[in-house]
Amino acid sequence: MTSKKVILTGSFGVGKTSLFNQFIYARFSDRYLTTIGVKVNKKVVKVGDREISLLLWDIAGEVTQDKVPTSYFLGASGIVYVFDLTRPLTYKNIETDINYLKDLLPGGIIKIVGNKKDLVSEEQIEAVKNSLSVPVNITTSAKTGENVSDLFQELGTDLIG
Amino acid sequence: MTRINKPLDDDLLMRKLKNVLLKEDREQLMQLKEVLDDPNQLSEKVNPLIEQRLDFLKKNFPKEYRLVVNQIVEERLRGFQDEVLNIMYPVLGKMIRKYITHQFQLMKDRIDTTVRSTFSIEALKRKLKSVFLGVNESDLVMSQIDGPVIEEIYVIQRNSGLLLGSASLNNTIDQDVIAGMLTAIKSFVEDAFQRESEDLERIQYGSYKIFIQNYHSYYIAVVMSGSLSAKESDALSTRLSNFTDKELTQISNIDNEAIQHISSKLNEYFVQPQRNN
Numbered sequence: 001m002t003s004k005k006v007i008l009t010g011s012f013g014v015g016k017t018s019l020f021n022q023f024i025y026a027r028f029s030d031r032y033l034t035t036i037g038v039k040v041n042k043k044v045v046k047v048g049d050r051e052i053s054l055l056l057w058d059i060a061g062e063v064t065q066d067k068v069p070t071s072y073f074l075g076a077s078g079i080v081y082v083f084d085l086t087r088p089l090t091y092k093n094i095e096t097d098i099n100y101l102k103d104l105l106p107g108g109i110i111k112i113v114g115n116k117k118d119l120v121s122e123e124q125i126e127a128v129k130n131s132l133s134v135p136v137n138i139t140t141s142a143k144t145g146e147n148v149s150d151l152f153q154e155l156g157t158d159l160i161g
Numbered sequence: 162m163t164r165i166n167k168p169l170d171d172d173l174l175m176r177k178l179k180n181v182l183l184k185e186d187r188e189q190l191m192q193l194k195e196v197l198d199d200p201n202q203l204s205e206k207v208n209p210l211i212e213q214r215l216d217f218l219k220k221n222f223p224k225e226y227r228l229v230v231n232q233i234v235e236e237r238l239r240g241f242q243d244e245v246l247n248i249m250y251p252v253l254g255k256m257i258r259k260y261i262t263h264q265f266q267l268m269k270d271r272i273d274t275t276v277r278s279t280f281s282i283e284a285l286k287r288k289l290k291s292v293f294l295g296v297n298e299s300d301l302v303m304s305q306i307d308g309p310v311i312e313e314i315y316v317i318q319r320n321s322g323l324l325l326g327s328a329s330l331n332n333t334i335d336q337d338v339i340a341g342m343l344t345a346i347k348s349f350v351e352d353a354f355q356r357e358s359e360d361l362e363r364i365q366y367g368s369y370k371i372f373i374q375n376y377h378s379y380y381i382a383v384v385m386s387g388s389l390s391a392k393e394s395d396a397l398s399t400r401l402s403n404f405t406d407k408e409l410t411q412i413s414n415i416d417n418e419a420i421q422h423i424s425s426k427l428n429e430y431f432v433q434p435q436r437n438n
Contacts, residue, residue, distance in 0.1 A: 001417065003337065005321045037349055040322070040341030055323065055341050071348035075321025 001044070003053040004159045005075055009068060009101075010082035011090040012061030015115040018142035019082060020058040023152050028143050035060040038072060045156035052156045063089075065097040070104060077159055078109040080151070085114045085128055085139065095133045109158045113151060114139040309393055312369070313384035314431050315340050316409070316423050325379055325415060326423025328432045343371070343382055374401045381405070383431075404430050 008016045017035050021027055024041050039058045044051050057076070062068050073079070079101050083091040094112070101110055112134060117125060118141040129136050138154070140147040196202045218225075238245055291297065315336060316326040322344025327336045347361045360380075364371040372383040372394065381401050389397070408426045412419050 003323050005323060005341075038342075038345040040338055040345055042335070042337050042341070053337065055321075055337060057322075057341065057345065069348060069352040071320075071352050072345070074348070075318060075323065 001051045001053050002160070003042075003055055004077040005055045005057065006078040006080060006155065006159075007073055007076045008056060008058045008080045008082065009065060010061060011063055011084070011087075014061065014082045014084040014087075014090050015142045016061060016080075016082050017058055019080075019113070019115060019140065019148060019151075020056055022142045022145050022148045024056070026145070028145070043152070045152055047153070047156045047160050050160055052160055054152065054156065054159075064093050065100045073101075073104045076105055076108060078111070078155055079105060080111045080113055080155065082113045082115050085116050085125060086119050091128070091132060098134050109155065111137045111151065111155055113137060115142055117141045117146065118144050309385045309387040309389045309397075311383055311431050311435060312386055313339070313382075314427050315343070315382045315384075316427065317344060317380055317382060318415070319344075319375075319377070319379050324420070326420055326427055328424055328427035330432055330435065340382075343373075347373070347380075372397060374398060376405065376409075379409075400430070 008020055010016055012034060013032065017033075017039070018028055020039070020041065021029070024043050035058060037060060040055065041058070042053055042055045044053050057072060059068055059072055081094075081098065081101065083094060091114075098110065098112065102108075114125065114128060114136050117139045120128075125139055138147055138151050140151055142148060196206060310330070312331065313329045313334075313336070314327065315324060317323070317340045318325055322341040324337050324340040327340070329336065343364075346364065350361045351359070360373070360375040362373050362375070364373070368386055370385050370389055372385060372389070374381045374383075381404075383397065383401070404426070408423065408430075412423070
């Protein structure tokens with residue numbers, strides 16, 4: 001089975017750990033506990049008749065990506081960049097952040113994810129997407145679990161392909 | 162006149178009647194008042210009853226109030242779990258330290274007894290070694306008793322933290338996750354101190370030590386229990402280098418087959434010999 005390192009990154013409080021917990025353990029907690037350093041876990045995703053083991057690195061949130069230790073990104077095959085659909089501050093620097101990550105991981109797969117979709121309407125989601133200069137790959141809700149497994153399924157498919 | 166005096170007569174009569182009828186009650190009331198007003202008399206009357214009740218409670222408290230007290234204690238403990246832990250932690254630490262010190266003393270005593278009373282060839286060898294090396298014989302016995310045990314061994318890709326092979330004495334933990342976390346810790350420490358040419362080489366957690374040997378594109382992490390002397394540490398380093406030269410340098414492509422090969426060789430070199438001993 002192939003193993004791939006995937007980094008979950010983005011500003012603090014956007015729900016990276018909640019996405020991680022929802023994907024790995026299918027659970028959600030309303031309590032906010034900031035991540036210290038990194039937490040690593042894995043989950044096997046089935047893509048067609050193949051399996052891929054995703055080693056997920058849930059990194060402590062930083063306002064801008066250049067503050068995250070670069071060594072965490074070494075050897076990664078994919079990055080999940082998460083922002084909070086309800087907090088414009090978390091996607092204010094999105095273009096700079098994505099360009100920075102593309103430089104760090106040339107040829108790597110980057111998924112841009114708008115989280116907390118349960119707190120906003122479809123119109124608000126569209127408005128946020130239209131205001132951004134980078135395409136949003138998927139919008140999720142770590143709370144309800146909506147689109148969470150789809151996100152990692154898509155990522156697994158891209159990593160195998 | 163008659164009409165006016167009649168109620169007065171009635172009142173007088175009524176009072177007299179009351180005096181006659183209630184005389185006894187009033188006397189009793191006065192006696193009671195005297196008892197109540199005088200602490201000595203009151204104690205004399207009430208103390209036996211209180212003592213009786215206290216005796217009853219002493220004998221029956223656990224039975225009568227056990228459920229209520231248990232419920233209160235459980236609720237308090239649940240509500241103040243963190244505070245209770247904070248209070249208990251240093252106490253537990255002291256108790257554990259005391260226990261360990263005591264156990265060490267017992268072990269040392271046993272070893273001393275063994276050293277004094279044994280005349281076997283093994284003991285003679287140990288005595289000679291002790292004389293030549295200038296090491297206390299008890300320390301030699303101790304090092305034999307508390308020797309290092311390899312619990313887990315991993316070959317990990319240096320940057321990604323992906324597992325390239327592993328072997329375990331007990332197979333209790335998810336080795337992929339451990340490999341990832343070890344790499345994260347290494348990255349964090351090496352990043353924090355910003356010494357490009359230096360690597361993290363040891364991690365200690367309780368009685369476990371993680372010995373790390375770094376190579377260009379991978380590193381080997383050995384999780385050990387027991388004590389590891391400087392000499393044993395050097396010997397382990399040499400064993401790891403020999404293993405690397407013989408088994409890892411020939412692998413050019415890391416695929417599932419290579420990972421299985423590395424794992425099997427790690428088991429053969431490091432874990433299986435311990436099982437055989």
